Amino acid sequence: MDKVTNILIVGVGGQGTLLASKVIGRWAMNAGYDVKVSEVHGMSQRGGSVVTYVRFGPKVFSPLIEKGQADMVLAFEKLEALRWAPYLNEDGIVIANTQEIMPMPVIIGADEYPPDIMERLNTMCKRVLAIDALDMAMQAGNSKAANIVLIGAMAKMMDGDKQSWLDVITQVVPPRTVEINQKAFLKGYETA
Amino acid sequence: MKDLLLGNEALARGAYEAGVRVATAYPGTPSTEITEAMALYPAEEVYVEWSPNEKVALEVAIGASVAGARAMASMKHVGLNVAADPLFTAAYTGVNGGLVIVTADDPGLFSSQNEQDNRLYAQAAHIPMLEPSDSQEAKDFAMMAFELSERFDLPILLRMTTRVSHARGLVEIGERKNIPLKEYKRDINKYVMMPAMAKRRHYSLVERMSRVEAYANECHLNRIEWGDRRIGIITDGIAYQYAKEAMPDASYLKLGMVYPLPAELIKEFAVGVDKLYVIEELEPFIETQVKALGIHAIGKEIFPVVDELNAEIIAKALLGRGFATPEREKLAGQHVPVRPPVMCPGCPHRGVFYVLDKLKLTVTGDIGCYTLGATAPLSAMDLCVCMGASIGSALGMEKARGKEWAHKTVAVIGDSTFIHSGITGLIDMVYNKGTGTVIILDNSTTGMTGHQDHPATGWTIRKEPTYQASLEALAKAAGVNRITVIDPYDMEHMEAVIKEETATDEPSVIIARRPCILLDKKRTYTPYTVDMDKCMGCEICMHLGCPAMENDDGAFVIDVTQCNGCGLCSNLCIFDAIKEADI
Numbered sequence: 098m099d100k101v102t103n104i105l106i107v108g109v110g111g112q113g114t115l116l117a118s119k120v121i122g123r124w125a126m127n128a129g130y131d132v133k134v135s136e137v138h139g140m141s142q143r144g145g146s147v148v149t150y151v152r153f154g155p156k157v158f159s160p161l162i163e164k165g166q167a168d169m170v171l172a173f174e175k176l177e178a179l180r181w182a183p184y185l186n187e188d189g190i191v192i193a194n195t196q197e198i199m200p201m202p203v204i205i206g207a208d209e210y211p212p213d214i215m216e217r218l219n220t221m222c223k224r225v226l227a228i229d230a231l232d233m234a235m236q237a238g239n240s241k242a243a244n245i246v247l248i249g250a251m252a253k254m255m256d257g258d259k260q261s262w263l264d265v266i267t268q269v270v271p272p273r274t275v276e277i278n279q280k281a282f283l284k285g286y287e288t289a
Numbered sequence: 290m291k292d293l294l295l296g297n298e299a300l301a302r303g304a305y306e307a308g309v310r311v312a313t314a315y316p317g318t319p320s321t322e323i324t325e326a327m328a329l330y331p332a333e334e335v336y337v338e339w340s341p342n343e344k345v346a347l348e349v350a351i352g353a354s355v356a357g358a359r360a361m362a363s364m365k366h367v368g369l370n371v372a373a374d375p376l377f378t379a380a381y382t383g384v385n386g387g388l389v390i391v392t393a394d395d396p397g398l399f400s401s402q403n404e405q406d407n408r409l410y411a412q413a414a415h416i417p418m419l420e421p422s423d424s425q426e427a428k429d430f431a432m433m434a435f436e437l438s439e440r441f442d443l444p445i446l447l448r449m450t451t452r453v454s455h456a457r458g459l460v461e462i463g464e465r466k467n468i469p470l471k472e473y474k475r476d477i478n479k480y481v482m483m484p485a486m487a488k489r490r491h492y493s494l495v496e497r498m499s500r501v502e503a504y505a506n507e508c509h510l511n512r513i514e515w516g517d518r519r520i521g522i523i524t525d526g527i528a529y530q531y532a533k534e535a536m537p538d539a540s541y542l543k544l545g546m547v548y549p550l551p552a553e554l555i556k557e558f559a560v561g562v563d564k565l566y567v568i569e570e571l572e573p574f575i576e577t578q579v580k581a582l583g584i585h586a587i588g589k590e591i592f593p594v595v596d597e598l599n600a601e602i603i604a605k606a607l608l609g610r611g612f613a614t615p616e617r618e619k620l621a622g623q624h625v626p627v628r629p630p631v632m633c634p635g636c637p638h639r640g641v642f643y644v645l646d647k648l649k650l651t652v653t654g655d656i657g658c659y660t661l662g663a664t665a666p667l668s669a670m671d672l673c674v675c676m677g678a679s680i681g682s683a684l685g686m687e688k689a690r691g692k693e694w695a696h697k698t699v700a701v702i703g704d705s706t707f708i709h710s711g712i713t714g715l716i717d718m719v720y721n722k723g724t725g726t727v728i729i730l731d732n733s734t735t736g737m738t739g740h741q742d743h744p745a746t747g748w749t750i751r752k753e754p755t756y757q758a759s760l761e762a763l764a765k766a767a768g769v770n771r772i773t774v775i776d777p778y779d780m781e782h783m784e785a786v787i788k789e790e791t792a793t794d795e796p797s798v799i800i801a802r803r804p805c806i807l808l809d810k811k812r813t814y815t816p817y818t819v820d821m822d823k824c825m826g827c828e829i830c831m832h833l834g835c836p837a838m839e840n841d842d843g844a845f846v847i848d849v850t851q852c853n854g855c856g857l858c859s860n861l862c863i864f865d866a867i868k869e870a871d872i
Contacts, residue, residue: 110630119293122457126293133423134293134457139318139400140737143658144836145630159534160423160456160527163601164621165613176626183621187614198851199839200628205666205831206840208626221620240850 101154103162104251107181108173109198110142113244116269117171118149120248124257124265125153135160146177146200171251173230173244174198179214182221191222192250192289194230194243226250226289233284239274242281249285259286294460296453299424300391301326302460303431304361305335308468310386311353312337313346315709316738317365318400319454320393324363325741328750334465339741339750342676342709343368347375347390354388354444355480357471359435363391366407367675371710376444377414381490382480383442383497385471387435390416393449396570397597400737402656402675404596406571411446411548415494417501418446418548419510420526424458430545433510441501443494448547450570452527452597498549506553510545513558520607521562523555523579523586525569527598532568534600536607550578559584566607570598632661634837635814635853637777637803638730641701643833643857644784645669650699650791651686655679655711657703658736666834670701677702677710684714684723692724696791699726704760705735705743712763718796719768726790727798729760730777732805740808764798771797778803778855806853814854815869819845823866830858830867 104121108114115136122134130153137147150162164184170191172178178193185191193215202208211217218225228250230243237246245266252262263279270278294302301323304312312335314324328337336353340346343364353360364372369392376390392410395401411418419434421427427449434445478486505511520539524532525547532541542558544550559565559579567576567588576588591606592598601611613621632639642662645652646669654660654673663670672682683700702711707729718725735741742748747757764772771790775783783801790797803809824845831838835858837851847858849870859867 109628111633119457122293126291126459132293132457132459135452136295136455136457137399138321138455138739140630141399142739143630143633143661143737144628146628158530158537159600160452160458160530161599163534163599163604163612165611165617176628180625180628183613183617183623185617187617199836200626201631201665201834201836202626202629204836204838204840205834207665210626217623 099155101152101157103167104151104169104171105162105167105181105184106149106151106171106173107177108147109177110145110147112173113241114147114149114173117244117248118151120245120265120269121151123269124262127261127265130154131157133157133160146180148181169251169254171247173247175214176200176210179211179217182218185222189222190224190226190254191218192226192228192247192254193218194247195227196231226254228285228288230285233288234281237281237284238277242274242278245270245278245281246285249282250289252282253286253289290462291459292462293457294424295322295455295457296421296424296427296449297322297455298326299428299458299460300431300447300449302462303428304389304435305330306463306465307387307432307435308359308466309335309361309435310358311335311350311360312363313340313349313361314363315340315343315346315368316735316741317368318738319395319449319451320363320365320368320391321738321741322454323391323393324750332751337750339743341744343372344375347372347379350388350390351375351379354384354386356385357473358386359468360386361389361391364393365401366392366394366405367401367403369407369410371676373410376410376416378482378487379444380414380416380494381482381487384438384444385473387438388444389431389434389438389447390444391447391449393451393454395451397451399451402673404571406574407448408547408574409572415498416444416446417441417546418448419545420448420547421453421545422526422529422543423453424456424460426545427453428460430510441497443497443501448526450527502549502552505546505549505551508546511551511554512543513554514541514543515561516540518561519563521558521565523558523565523567523575525575528568528570531598531600531603535604544575547575550575552582555579555582555584559586568592568598568603629664630661631834631836632658633806633853634835634851635806635855637732637801637806638662639667639833639835639855640777640780640783640857641728641730641801642667642669644780644787645699648784648787650697651694653679653683653686653698653700655702655706657706657730659701659703659730662701666832676706677714680711680714680718680725680727683725683727684718684721687723687725692794695724699728699787699791701728701730703736704729704731704733704745707760708744708758712767715764715769715798716767723796724794725796726787727796729798729800731760731800731802734805734808736805740805760800769796769798771795772800773797774800774802776803777801778857780857780860806855816849816852816854817847817856817859817867818849818870819847820866820868823864825864825866827864829861829863833857833861
């Protein structure tokens, strides 16, 4: 790989996007790439729209991904997939959790949750993979493992070696959750 | 060995390897993780503390430095305003053990009340400033800062910005150096800053800084990268990475020491290129100094002074195009509902702001998660300026408009913020015969920055039990006679207390005490659900602004996976339609 791979991980503050970016970052480091992972801390973590930029390749300068640069959007929530899809390049793909979390303007009736997100995503990018990560995580044993289900789907799409991902997950997640997270990973991997 | 570290973690690693013995801080985004990472190193090697505020943090570090230890104080950009008093005079005294002061600036205001550019502090206080542009440099520059501090007898400012602090990158890990304590010698001419001594130290400061100016031209922190000589770019910090992304082939003068600037190196670079640009976030700090050398350069004529930069802004300014095709640009313009941050479901602050809005009070606010009480639908805050400002500004309103105004005004402030700088405001209110009402939102943590302990939690940064400062006793000692502790989940009682206390003609303090919902792990609860047969669609519950509640085309639903069972909505419902769920 001589170019930089750009992945946006997007979601709602509190959904576990930071752990997901840590897994991808470690995987890229183990694979011998230069890596930058840009996180959002502070106020947005309280239920706001959050984005983490993961970039790896022979040499990475900016920690940010610009509009038109992203190879993949890994979305923990549907509306956030729509918000960030314009960052994809012409061949970019979206992996979207089908979970819907209402933002405050929608809750108080000042705006509407778009009913046609999947249709709009399909016109915007080459491939959209929608998965019910929450349900699959619950099947694996804990709804909090939805982030690892999404990583599983992404790993398959990236054509990666399964074991190298499982190894990183073992390193990164708390020891007592390793088994559930590995199961969650495989569920995502097999869906993609 | 390499590791993938946040800029903040890498900085802490650098300080650790450089033999730092004392590390202090008050938490503040984007600086917080520096000191959290420091506390992971053994207590026998590094003393680490959360200080009550940044001024105290710096004073503790100054004392440690004078006593002969390498010491570091870390804070966010606005924290340096609080610590500015010791900062300016520490430049006069200089150091014994190396002294490093970290300022983590927040261009783009991700979690701040302003986006001031603290490079200007370096110039104003005559203190050298280093600015890393990635995690590896954060570690290297931190180590270098201690060396320079001792070499030039000056504190060193280390400037981080959000995108360096909160980006992970590969970092080479080394061993901790054994740096013994330096000998302590009493020296009032150097350390006691009375006018006569301070004037001599001011002359000394000018001399010490002139040596740093000469050093800036030869130090490896500043480097020229010759490329295509038609375009030369002078840049610093994260702007360097954005510029390299947009213009990989140009020539660069990358400044790692942003104050004082290397005049000779700048001149050499300027004559070596056809067209010279200065690319920096926020203020034209480098640009103004480059132009003062009589060099023609282009900077803020084409780059913004507001908000953070990125590669796209630079590409558009220099090349006339970004990274996206015009079709993609058009997609980015489509309407997507915004998702602002909100108080968590079950947040103990929510009920307080619901009541304040209901009573139509004027609310002077403060810095913390509860500042979100200003936003719809709670909409119960009129003013928020800086840490600790709520109480003084409430008193100011009373003094401007009289007691009647005070009867419909409250100041709200968090427990950590009250300790930081609210206590002095309260002392002023009592001393100068104010009659205001102060609500301390005591969630027993520093919430917004990710749950740090403080003097009123009873725990140190290393989770050792310690003396727990009492908010009630502090208020009493300030002279407040009316002090009431309430449970913010009990809105009926809270409303009665607020009405009573705002009506009195003397200062009162209401402590709304309940731990942050994200920390209260021991609490058991049942989520709530809406009985559709009883719900009349009155929407009263929706005024709480709870993210666990949805209006699904007129049907009100509670998401049981999000609900934390605080029961506020159930208490508000006059039709008895919200009940604990059967699960």
